[in-house]
Amino acid sequence: MKILVIGGGGFIGSHLVNDMVAAGHVVTALGRRPVPFRPLPPNVGYVSGSLDDRNLMRRLVADSDAVAHLASATVPTTGDKNPVEDVQANLIGTLNLLDAMAETGCDRLLYISSGGTVYGVPQSTPITELHPLAPVCSYGIVKVAIETYLNLYARTSGLRPITIRASNPYGPFQGNLGIQGIIGTYLNRALNHQPIEIWGDGSTIRDFIFVPDLTRLCLTALESNKVGIYNGGTGHGTSIQEIAELVQEATGQKIPVLYRPGRKLDVPISVLDTTKAQTDFGWTPSVSLREGISLTWANLEHENHIFSTAQS
């Protein structure tokens, strides 16, 4: 297939693009950066642009058999600071994409939603796809609105959307600026011999998924004929305190921990039930958290070594 990957220059997107190329697809990646944040395979086209650019979207979509939409201009920590911007960039941007797809007849869409925010504070765990949607942050509100619009466009324009509600992905090449992905942030801190921060008492539980496991699910889902919503997690919960310990173990470092006040947008627990994805796609995550953190650390040290060598 000819696939347009929106957000293809980002963390999850760049892994997904690699999977797609390996599976023989022809990929164009769209990103906001002038260049992707890490090099893409040589035969992948990269376009720097925005969902707001309606003419660009129509042109790119008209030339594609399917679209994978992973772009988000915000993360949970930044969305609440400016909900207007969050809605403008992510919701209106996505509606521009859906309008472009309706106009050009490109009807297959993979959308990456957020299993960690759309459900809000869970009534029970692990959380199935049928759990009520009650987001407590702007990021999650926008994701819910987008998911609902996908259903609307399915009815009105024949869109065939498949949504993966991802839990907390981590792995090689994750950003480490401290705003997204605690494992990447902690490993980067370890690399720089800096203390790590825990927001709250460390009891907050998340469902961490190794990014290649997640992108394998995404590609399988996109290639299938299914439409609908699937959780993309592991079914296992790990506390932030345990993550801090696993990072110490993987890096072989004793890292000081600074405890900070809890944030209002943090739900206490989020663990996804992935029975539906297992049943429909025969998919299961294959990399344990301990193994995944070790692999991520090895990659980070390797990258750092290349960078240091290039600098010296």
Add this chain to the structure above:
Amino acid sequence: MKILVIGGGGFIGSHLVNDMVAAGHVVTALGRRPVPFRPLPPNVGYVSGSLDDRNLMRRLVADSDAVAHLASATVPTTGDKNPVEDVQANLIGTLNLLDAMAETGCDRLLYISSGGTVYGVPQSTPITELHPLAPVCSYGIVKVAIETYLNLYARTSGLRPITIRASNPYGPFQGNLGIQGIIGTYLNRALNHQPIEIWGDGSTIRDFIFVPDLTRLCLTALESNKVGIYNGGTGHGTSIQEIAELVQEATGQKIPVLYRPGRKLDVPISVLDTTKAQTDFGWTPSVSLREGISLTWANLEHENHIFSTAQS
């Protein structure tokens, strides 16, 4: 209280403004029209402007003890035609209002949501406030997003929001352009001796509430200390076919009925359970549908008589 009524020049808004003035409140009405669509009480200030005007919103909100937000730039039939515009005007506009309230410390907000669209196709009727939210039209998606943002601002900015999910209001001075409110449309057609249209087979069931009953609930809710969400309906369902018959009865006319294909945005049934409002506010609707349609017809004939007399 000094109350800012956004949408105070509209159908529900103008009734609510009258109730507020009668209860001794000092009211400023904000509307998009240069002048309100019908004259407001002489001591009510009317400001023509938009939610998009952040400076205007800040100034108006700073001078108010409470805000009632009834404005919508779309109705269910128009929202789906341009979801981008729907989100831009209604969701971003409302976020501008919430930001203005957070900045100025005005913390009391009455919001009129849509009991007919936020629940989507009901799992059971009458629908309680705990029914899952699954809107099937853009209008409803935006209402759900706004309701969720109200909760977010309650947590982050101390907003005290109270939301009334209105069913289908009808009554004197309803618009009759055929895009909102079937009773107003039918009565106006009867007045002009035109046939009436039924979308689908006439079996679609709605919960029609006489607008003064609804605005009485709205004002009671706003004056209370409650926060949260309340259905505003009657608990009784009436089919469109029955409405057509009641209109014939009230007007004493035999009106031809034209049947049109059903619309995708129409859910087959929507009847609201109003136990919560009855329990918390001792409120019940007081005007039966037959009585309400007769009163609306009498008002329409009266208005038409004044208009005809003025023309001749």
